[in-house]
Amino acid sequence: MRKKTWFTWLAMMLAVMLVLAGCGKSKQTAGGGSDKPSTQDTLVYGRGGDSVSLDPATVTDGESLKVTKNIFDTLLDYNDNDTSIKPALATEWTISNDGLTYTFKLRQGVKFHDGTEFNADAVVFNFERWANGNADKFPYYGSMFGGYKNDDSHVIKEVKALDKYTVQFVLKRPQAPFLKNLAMTPFAIASPEAVKKYGDKFGEHPVGTGPFVFKEWKRNERIVLEKNKDYWEKGYPKLNQLIFVSIPDNSARLNALLKGEIDIMEDLNPTDLKQVEGNKEFQIFKRPSMNVAYVGLTATRGPLKNKLVRQALNYAVDKKAIIDAFYAGQAEPAKNPMPPSIPGYNDAIQDYPFDLNKAKELLAKAGYPNGFEIELWAMPVPRPYMPDGQKIAEAIQANFAKIGVKAKIVTYEWATYLDKLAKGEADAFLLGWTGDNGDADNFLYALLDKDSIGSNNYTYFSNDELHKILVEAQTVSDENKRNELYKKAQEIIKEEAPWIPLVHSTPLLAGKANIQGFNPHPTGSDKFTKVEFR
Amino acid sequence: MLSYAVRRVLMVIPVLFGMSLVVFFMIRAIPGNPAQVILGQKATKEAVAALTHKLGLDQPWYVQYMKYIGGLLHGDLGESIRTGAPIAEEIWPYLAATIELSLVAMLIAVVIGVNAGIISAWFQNSWFDYIAMVLALIGVSMPIFWLGLMEQWLFSIELDWLPTSGREDVRNPIEPITHLYLIDTLLSGNTDQFWQVVQHLVLPSMALATIPMAIIARMTRSSMLEVMKSDYIRTARAKGLSMFWVVYKHSLKNAIIPVLTVIGLQTGLLLGGAILTETIFSWPGIGRYIYDAIGYRDYPVIQSGILIIATIFIFINLIVDLLYAIIDPRIKYN
Numbered sequence: 001m002r003k004k005t006w007f008t009w010l011a012m013m014l015a016v017m018l019v020l021a022g023c024g025k026s027k028q029t030a031g032g033g034s035d036k037p038s039t040q041d042t043l044v045y046g047r048g049g050d051s052v053s054l055d056p057a058t059v060t061d062g063e064s065l066k067v068t069k070n071i072f073d074t075l076l077d078y079n080d081n082d083t084s085i086k087p088a089l090a091t092e093w094t095i096s097n098d099g100l101t102y103t104f105k106l107r108q109g110v111k112f113h114d115g116t117e118f119n120a121d122a123v124v125f126n127f128e129r130w131a132n133g134n135a136d137k138f139p140y141y142g143s144m145f146g147g148y149k150n151d152d153s154h155v156i157k158e159v160k161a162l163d164k165y166t167v168q169f170v171l172k173r174p175q176a177p178f179l180k181n182l183a184m185t186p187f188a189i190a191s192p193e194a195v196k197k198y199g200d201k202f203g204e205h206p207v208g209t210g211p212f213v214f215k216e217w218k219r220n221e222r223i224v225l226e227k228n229k230d231y232w233e234k235g236y237p238k239l240n241q242l243i244f245v246s247i248p249d250n251s252a253r254l255n256a257l258l259k260g261e262i263d264i265m266e267d268l269n270p271t272d273l274k275q276v277e278g279n280k281e282f283q284i285f286k287r288p289s290m291n292v293a294y295v296g297l298t299a300t301r302g303p304l305k306n307k308l309v310r311q312a313l314n315y316a317v318d319k320k321a322i323i324d325a326f327y328a329g330q331a332e333p334a335k336n337p338m339p340p341s342i343p344g345y346n347d348a349i350q351d352y353p354f355d356l357n358k359a360k361e362l363l364a365k366a367g368y369p370n371g372f373e374i375e376l377w378a379m380p381v382p383r384p385y386m387p388d389g390q391k392i393a394e395a396i397q398a399n400f401a402k403i404g405v406k407a408k409i410v411t412y413e414w415a416t417y418l419d420k421l422a423k424g425e426a427d428a429f430l431l432g433w434t435g436d437n438g439d440a441d442n443f444l445y446a447l448l449d450k451d452s453i454g455s456n457n458y459t460y461f462s463n464d465e466l467h468k469i470l471v472e473a474q475t476v477s478d479e480n481k482r483n484e485l486y487k488k489a490q491e492i493i494k495e496e497a498p499w500i501p502l503v504h505s506t507p508l509l510a511g512k513a514n515i516q517g518f519n520p521h522p523t524g525s526d527k528f529t530k531v532e533f534r
Numbered sequence: 535m536l537s538y539a540v541r542r543v544l545m546v547i548p549v550l551f552g553m554s555l556v557v558f559f560m561i562r563a564i565p566g567n568p569a570q571v572i573l574g575q576k577a578t579k580e581a582v583a584a585l586t587h588k589l590g591l592d593q594p595w596y597v598q599y600m601k602y603i604g605g606l607l608h609g610d611l612g613e614s615i616r617t618g619a620p621i622a623e624e625i626w627p628y629l630a631a632t633i634e635l636s637l638v639a640m641l642i643a644v645v646i647g648v649n650a651g652i653i654s655a656w657f658q659n660s661w662f663d664y665i666a667m668v669l670a671l672i673g674v675s676m677p678i679f680w681l682g683l684m685e686q687w688l689f690s691i692e693l694d695w696l697p698t699s700g701r702e703d704v705r706n707p708i709e710p711i712t713h714l715y716l717i718d719t720l721l722s723g724n725t726d727q728f729w730q731v732v733q734h735l736v737l738p739s740m741a742l743a744t745i746p747m748a749i750i751a752r753m754t755r756s757s758m759l760e761v762m763k764s765d766y767i768r769t770a771r772a773k774g775l776s777m778f779w780v781v782y783k784h785s786l787k788n789a790i791i792p793v794l795t796v797i798g799l800q801t802g803l804l805l806g807g808a809i810l811t812e813t814i815f816s817w818p819g820i821g822r823y824i825y826d827a828i829g830y831r832d833y834p835v836i837q838s839g840i841l842i843i844a845t846i847f848i849f850i851n852l853i854v855d856l857l858y859a860i861i862d863p864r865i866k867y868n
Contacts, residue, residue, distance in 0.1 A: 049826075060574040134584055135580040135583075136569075142580070220823065221700070221816075247699055252698065255699070256698045256699050261699065413564075415564075415829065
């Protein structure tokens, strides 16, 4: 009798829980597979982290820029699939023969979201604002234009409005990637009135001319943008609302996609590719590769000082096996420190083949016939170019072991990792880079020039010949001559082997099957102007 | 009783002071310059130096600490290095999200844990007892990360019952009033949204409740077994009182005291330990707020966040101590 009461209780409790759980069971499905036009006009984009600020000039993080890309327009924009230039707020431009004067005709009748007018004065205002700032306020401006107003190295001499819709940039010296720099998301044109009105708080109240108007930001949760009904590109944007949500864990984000809570997810684990590929309700988007993953060989440490040792290690890594095992095939082996999509890529370079005998031979020649011991640092966080640092490090460790090089795998929390790398404390380390503007300078100079030691040249590799070439390439405006310089630079890097270039990966995104017009851009920032649900 | 309570509250001050000092130094002992982390991998040396200076991180530690404490005494928790937002203004929504999640999780843990413990004790060595204790053992040793993903897979994707993540449907967002959404949706009288909130709460709170539930169940069981051996319970059972009567009127009151301690401690742990649950279920709570801040070396947020959690933890334990006196008249505070 007593027993029975308890079982009834228990059963009731279970029943209540199940009812609670099942209550209001969602009927929503992913909606793919049918031919009926969709009525959905809100797109929810799932990503790994939140933005820092929505004033694109003040940030360097990709999460901030991918949102502002949709709120603001730049003078020039990148084409849909690569980093070649197309008109945006500027419709046409002329460059003087000496490469010092750029004159832009501006688009007429464009309004900022606050109703004020876009014109040449607004452009001048924005550039003045950045030039009068400093590295801490507008970090990208200084690094792309050689500093700020009072710096000698500052590239821009002046920016002036010739008339209401014509603006002129006068440079102190030619800067080859100038147009590409202008197209970068951080140099988007903001409403001068709004900048004055909100001051330091502009990053929470962004006002641009872009396809979407900022509506709401709940930190760590979501950013909501609404259609700009007066957008200058007629008939666009197609979506009514664009919502960015942050779901930190890649697997949890995939679960949210499968459940229909989000419409597109980024950073799909290559290992989860199969799960989505076999499902008719979803499609895979591949972001064109503009990255490189590499093993840095710190050229100031132990045996790694010796060029032959670095070359030997290059012979010892089986890139193909790594790609198959950890990238689900979604990467190509790297032979240069920059991806083939970048102008100036040297395709004539022959990669070090996977050849253990050759590697051993070189080690013996360098005086290490029995190998040596080093630390191999593994990246603690997944990145599109490095889905699983720990496992890839293990694979490389096994490769190295075959030529007698005992690598001890070491890892630190991400911020610590970078901090220690910058101080040159690592022997060999895994790292990578995603390009900002599709220019070779943004890879070769940023990562391997001696000027960049202490910032992004973590290998402490210093080569005067390379330095001379890279600095010269920064000022040459003849595209062909410039590309020749970069090709030469890649030859030097191949020979000196400060890196083992690993792969150029294809970052994967997954989304509902009925999404149309979404072209993931190599820069990692996508404009959703033409995206719609079929 | 009152003087005891006052004394306990006053004791909180030196504890928090010590806490602030420990946290202050511990987070500065982690390598990594906040300016570098915030500006990112691609920042120039000049930019890092400029931001370090602006943030005052190039000042001696005692200057930084005095500034921090000075601010605290004026109720100023500082500004987030990363976003520049004042923490005091920013923190409540995160805290509210975690409080809501923890309270629901604790409710589940207590209701199921205590009852499972009672049944196990009453039917000691029965199949229920064995199963419950094995489950409790699994519960204690289950990684929340894995459990969370499995819950999502089973209840959200396979069975399609519950949402996978977040606090609300982003396509139908809730207008926050108190930021405790169960209350907010009731206040606005929106029953659809209330159910939405309940549904979003189920999976993360179950995941979060697993460990305390298991611990509470085991604690209740052993405590009940102890009490049930006593003479007065044997008498009560001999009189033929129903199980319900014996357990809830006679045994539980005495058995619950150690359980209460565990509940107090676990509630505190929940607040701090919600990080994994909050990450898996993208729950915008304080655990994730601090976790993100650690990633960015956002010192003021870490300091103030931990201090707030510590304060709550201390007060929960204070409440538990005071509850002893109410439940068990033998305990006197004089």
